[in-house]
Amino acid sequence: MTELTVSAAGQGLCSCHVCNLVSRRERVSVSAHCPRCGASLHFRKPGSVSRCWALLIAAYILYIPANLLTMMETGSLISYRKDTIISGVVELWKTGSWAIAVIVFIASVTIPLLKMISLTLLLVSVQRRSRWQPRQRTRLYRLLELVGRWSMLDIYVVTLLAALVQLGAMGTVKAGPAALAFGAVVVLTMLASMQFDPRLIWDPLQKERIQ
Amino acid sequence: MNDTPQKPELSEIPDAVSEPKRRFSVQLVWIIPIVAALIGLSLAVKSFMDRGETITITFKTGEGMEARKTKIKYKDVEIGEVKGLAIAKDRSHVVVTAEMSKDARGLLVKDTRFWVVRARISGGNVSGLSTLVSGSYIGVDAGTSTESRDEFIGLETPPAVSLDMPGRQFVLHAADVGSLDTSSPIFYRRMQVGQVIGTELDRDGKGVTIKAFVRAPFDQYVKTNSIFWHASGIDLTLNASGVKINTESMVSILLGGISFQTPQDRLEAPPARPNSVFTLFPTRDEALKHGETVETYRLIFKESVRGLSVGAPVDLRGVIVGEVTKIDVTLDSRNSELSIPVEIQFYPERLRAQYLNKSQQVKPPDSRALLDALVANGFRAQIKSGNLLTGQLFVALDFFPKAPPAKIDWSTSPPSFPIVPGSMEQLQKKLMQIVQKIEKMPLEELAGDARKTIQSLDATLKSAEKLLKNVDGAVIPEARTALLEARQSLEDVRKTLGEARKTLGGANQVLAGDAPLQLDLRETLREVSRAAQSLRVLGDYLEQHPESLVRGKREDKQ
Numbered sequence: 001m002t003e004l005t006v007s008a009a010g011q012g013l014c015s016c017h018v019c020n021l022v023s024r025r026e027r028v029s030v031s032a033h034c035p036r037c038g039a040s041l042h043f044r045k046p047g048s049v050s051r052c053w054a055l056l057i058a059a060y061i062l063y064i065p066a067n068l069l070t071m072m073e074t075g076s077l078i079s080y081r082k083d084t085i086i087s088g089v090v091e092l093w094k095t096g097s098w099a100i101a102v103i104v105f106i107a108s109v110t111i112p113l114l115k116m117i118s119l120t121l122l123l124v125s126v127q128r129r130s131r132w133q134p135r136q137r138t139r140l141y142r143l144l145e146l147v148g149r150w151s152m153l154d155i156y157v158v159t160l161l162a163a164l165v166q167l168g169a170m171g172t173v174k175a176g177p178a179a180l181a182f183g184a185v186v187v188l189t190m191l192a193s194m195q196f197d198p199r200l201i202w203d204p205l206q207k208e209r210i211q
Numbered sequence: 212m213n214d215t216p217q218k219p220e221l222s223e224i225p226d227a228v229s230e231p232k233r234r235f236s237v238q239l240v241w242i243i244p245i246v247a248a249l250i251g252l253s254l255a256v257k258s259f260m261d262r263g264e265t266i267t268i269t270f271k272t273g274e275g276m277e278a279r280k281t282k283i284k285y286k287d288v289e290i291g292e293v294k295g296l297a298i299a300k301d302r303s304h305v306v307v308t309a310e311m312s313k314d315a316r317g318l319l320v321k322d323t324r325f326w327v328v329r330a331r332i333s334g335g336n337v338s339g340l341s342t343l344v345s346g347s348y349i350g351v352d353a354g355t356s357t358e359s360r361d362e363f364i365g366l367e368t369p370p371a372v373s374l375d376m377p378g379r380q381f382v383l384h385a386a387d388v389g390s391l392d393t394s395s396p397i398f399y400r401r402m403q404v405g406q407v408i409g410t411e412l413d414r415d416g417k418g419v420t421i422k423a424f425v426r427a428p429f430d431q432y433v434k435t436n437s438i439f440w441h442a443s444g445i446d447l448t449l450n451a452s453g454v455k456i457n458t459e460s461m462v463s464i465l466l467g468g469i470s471f472q473t474p475q476d477r478l479e480a481p482p483a484r485p486n487s488v489f490t491l492f493p494t495r496d497e498a499l500k501h502g503e504t505v506e507t508y509r510l511i512f513k514e515s516v517r518g519l520s521v522g523a524p525v526d527l528r529g530v531i532v533g534e535v536t537k538i539d540v541t542l543d544s545r546n547s548e549l550s551i552p553v554e555i556q557f558y559p560e561r562l563r564a565q566y567l568n569k570s571q572q573v574k575p576p577d578s579r580a581l582l583d584a585l586v587a588n589g590f591r592a593q594i595k596s597g598n599l600l601t602g603q604l605f606v607a608l609d610f611f612p613k614a615p616p617a618k619i620d621w622s623t624s625p626p627s628f629p630i631v632p633g634s635m636e637q638l639q640k641k642l643m644q645i646v647q648k649i650e651k652m653p654l655e656e657l658a659g660d661a662r663k664t665i666q667s668l669d670a671t672l673k674s675a676e677k678l679l680k681n682v683d684g685a686v687i688p689e690a691r692t693a694l695l696e697a698r699q700s701l702e703d704v705r706k707t708l709g710e711a712r713k714t715l716g717g718a719n720q721v722l723a724g725d726a727p728l729q730l731d732l733r734e735t736l737r738e739v740s741r742a743a744q745s746l747r748v749l750g751d752y753l754e755q756h757p758e759s760l761v762r763g764k765r766e767d768k769q
Contacts, residue, residue, distance in 0.1 A: 013224060025227035032227035041227045051240040058247030065254045081280070177254065184247070195240075 007206045009043040009199075016041060045197040049123060055192035056119050062181045062188065063112065070176030072158050074165075084178060085109060085154065108154040108182070111147060115189045118144055122196060129204040141198045148190045155183045263291065263311035268325045268349070270365040273305040275329055275347030283309055283325070285351040290315035293349065307365070309349070319361060322354030322374070326366040338369070368393060372408050377427035380408070381483065383469070385491035388419045389441045390467030397423055398442055398470045404429035407469065421491060423469060434473045434480040439491045440498035442470035470495070507536070507625040510553045510592045510606065514632055514639075519594060519604040525555050526595075527608045533557040535606060554625060555592075555606060582619060586629060589614050594633040604633075 008014070008022070015022045016034035025032045025041060032041045070082040083091065085108050092101035118140055125137060158175045165173040273296045275281070283291035291311035299306050311319065328350040330339045342348065349365070352373045372378070388410050397405035405425035412419055425433055445458045458464055469491065473480065483489075492498035516538060525533030537554035559581070582590070591614050595607040617629030632640070721728050753760060 014227065022224055023227045024224045025229070032229045035225040035228055038228075047240065054240040054244045058244035061244065061247040061251040065251055069254065069258070080282075181250075181254070184250075188243070188247070 007199075007202070010206050014041050014043050017045075044199060044203075045195065048195055048197040048200065049127060051195040052119065052123055052192045055188045055195060056116060056123070059112075059116055059185045059188035059192060062184045063116065066178050066182035066185050067109070069178035069181065071154070071178040071182065072161070073174040073176055074171070075174075076171040082176065085182070104154065107150060111150065112182075112185055112189060115144055115148065115193070119189065119192055119196065122201070126200045126203075131204050134201045134205060137201050138198055141193070141196065141201070144193045148186070148193055152183070152186050155179060155186065261313055263313045263315055264319060264361055265294070265308060265310050266291075266319060266361040266363060268307045268309060268363045268365045269299065269304045270307060270327065271304055271367055273307070275327055275342075276305075276307060276349070277346070280346065281348055283311065283315075283349040283351060284328075285315070285318060285353060290318065290351065291349075307349070315351075316359075318351060318353045319359055320354040321356040321358040321360055323356075323363065324352040324354070324366055324370055324374075325363050326350050326352075326369045328369065331369070370408060372406065372424045376424075378405065378425055379430035379433065379483075379485045381423045381425065381433060382486055382488045383421040383423055383439055383491040384413075384488060385419050385421060385441075386493070388421065389493070391421060391441070391469065392467065395466050396468045397425060398468055399425075399429055399432055399472070401470075402429075404432075421469075431482045432473065433471060433483045433487075435483050435487065436480045437471050437473045437483065437489065438498040439469055439471045439489050440495050441491065441493050442468040442495075472498075474499075506557045506559055508555050508557055508619075508628040509623065509625045510555060510628050510630050512551045512553060512594060512630060513548075514551075514594065516551050516553060516594060516604065518596070519553065519606070523597075523603070523605045525557060525592075525606045525608060532608065533606075553606070555628075579621070582628075585610075586617065586619055588612070591617070591631040592628055593631050596634075 012024055013022055014025050014032075016037060016039050018039040019034060019037040021034055021036045023032075023035055023041065033039060034041055067085055069084065071085050071088060073082050074080075085104075089101050089105045089109075092098075092104065122137055122141060125132065158173075158179050161173040162175045165171055270276075276293055276296055278293055278295050281293040282289045283293070289312075291309050293307055293309045295308040297306045297308070298304075326349070327347050328339045328342055329347045330343045331337070339347075350369060352370055353375065355374060372380075391407055391410055393407055393409060395407040396403045397407065405423060407421055408424045409422040410419060423439075442458075445456055445464060447454065447456050471489075472495075519535060519538060521535055521538060523535040524531045525535065533556050535553055536556050539552050539554075541550055541552060542548075543550060589610045589612040590608065591611045593607050593609065593611070594604050597603045597605045611631050614629075614631045619629065620627040720726055723729070756764075
């Protein structure tokens with residue numbers, strides 16, 4: 001797909017985000033709204049790249065406390081422990097629950113990280129107007145959208161346990177500060193990937209420039 | 212994609228409604244990473260602030276401790292956690308790395324003590340039972356020093372008394388620790404007022420040092436002159452008044468304990484300062500004994516002291532005035548003579564008290580002058596047998612007026628007290644004298660003389676034998692004839708005697724009660740008696756009837 005194509009935006013056509021009505025608009029930097037539903041019209045999502053960057057950076061920042069701080073505090077009559085994500089995985093691995101350890105590790109550590117790296121890759125390539133592998137990059141974006149919600153697995157587990165296991169002195173489970181940070185990371189990456197406009201991947205392959 | 216059908220549609224695409232551009236270009240979205248950064252930063256700062264000091268504690272073993280699980284607790288409040296356990300480079304101990312919470316910063320001073328709290332069951336107390344379920348933890352006793360530090364040496368046993376408990380600590384020296392152990396009770400008038408907080412062997416190995424803690428209101432009763440003794444076990448005394456059992460409490464029977472007391476007459480003494488050193492005596496009697504002044508003397512014996520033991524009494528006519536503390540043996544290299552110096556402790560106050568009773572008014576002379584005076588009068592020490600069966604000896608002090616004059620040698624240390632040999636020794640001496648006298652006798656000359664005597668005796672015997680032979684040859688035949696004659700004469704004599712016996716037998720027959728002669732004689736005598744009677748009757752008749760002589764007997768017709 002290296003040859004240049006014609007895009008709707010190139011032709012001055014623009015679709016409404018809300019009702020998907022295609023309308024024609026002047027190629028000037030004047031804001032316009034949909035003649036049918038009145039929503040703002042943009043050729044591309046406005047500020048997509050910068051918003052995506054902002055959310056991504058926030059996600060990166062929160063990823064650090066999410067992994068360093070306590071995810072879950074479990075207390076029982078005989079022991080009291082605080083677990084970070086990694087220590088929880090290690091504990092699961094040690095106690096023989098290798099499958100669960102692997103699942104937790106992938107869902108909680110690898111996927112958010114890969115997601116953030118992929119988004120970074122997409123953003124960088126878009127900003128550099130790279131023409132490199134646009135189809136693969138689009139596929140990567142679709143994967144991101146698909147997989148994003150599953151990274152919340154950890155949060156689900158912790159919130160469920162925290163709500164259910166409240167046996168007083170016998171045993172308690174409390175969500176630690178890392179759970180909040182981790183949830184924020186997942187939400188921010190999801191928002192970031194939502195903010196990303198995959199059409200930008202293809203823009204460098206068009207005949208005309210879009211402002 | 213064919214353009215022709217689409218073209219008209221394209222023209223039908225409605226135009227977007229233009230609107231004026233808003234002057235609002237600041238991207239609000241950048242607030243999100245800023246907020247995230249702020250949150251992250253605040254979390255980082257918070258965790259940094261919360262992060263207490265990391266300290267290391269060394270223990271002999273890591274028993275019961277686990278990294279990231281074992282807590283450090285002060286007054287049962289968690290103030291830290293063990294982060295790691297490692298073995299020291301020289302493998303002699305375990306280094307525990309612990310992270311303390313920030314509130315614990317003030318606790319990390321020089322004299323803060325750490326120990327591992329485990330379930331302990333010892334004698335009187337059971338502690339740390341909760342650790343059976345929850346696992347061991349490290350206990351902390353906050354120090355009072357202001358010098359902070361982060362390296363500590365952990366205690367192997369929990370301290371019996373925490374540093375903030377009001378009271379005073381004292382140091383006791385004893386010969387042995389007895390049944391005492393950490394947390395053994397301390398009694399004052401049978402009230403438990405404190406406990407032993409540590410026992411250790413002296414560095415020179417010659418005794419033990421016991422650290423005792425007396426709780427606050429009671430520590431004032433520990434005076435500078437207080438006496439301490441082992442209150443362990445049962446003190447059973449059997450004497451003329453019966454059996455007396457003396458004990459402090461059941462606990463002290465099981466655990467051992469220490470009692471202290473201040474002599475009644477000396478209550479004015481100031482309270483003892485913390486860490487004062489006292490001597491711990493084995494019994495109360497001993498302790499009371501040692502409340503008095505003690506003077507040490509040396510008695511140098513030449514005789515055997517077998518049966519004299521350390522602790523044997525020094526007796527003054529039945530009153531114990533001291534005891535034997537040391538028995539040595541020394542060799543005098545000049546004359547290679549063995550002597551046995553026996554050290555005794557002497558309680559002069561007992562003597563002086565008796566002295567005082569004699570003359571209340573007079574101020575007693577010091578014991579030196581007193582003893583000098585006594586010694587001049589023949590006051591001596593002597594070893595005596597206390598028990599003939601066991602051979603136990605004791606040192607008796609008494610007056611021996613006949614003893615050779617002696618003086619106390621004050622120049623030596625301890626002063627040497629004059630002695631007289633014991634009764635056994637005297638007996639031995641006499642035996643020795645006898646033996647010496649025997650030795651002095653000229654036994655060889657005597658033996659020579661005896662031999663000579665025997666030789667001459669031999670010669671004498673020989674001549675005697677000759678003489679006897681001569682006698683045999685010359686005298687015996689004559690003697691035999693003489694003897695024969697003598698025998699004949701004897702036989703004659705025997706015959707004569709036989710005849711004499713016969714004669715006597717005849718006489719006997721004659722003289723016997725049933726002999727015929729006697730019977731006859733008796734018959735005759737009866738006849739005579741009857742005749743005499745007739746004569747008397749005749750006489751009477753004639754007297755009454757003299758006429759009858761003439762007329763004859765008259766008839767009874769009248």
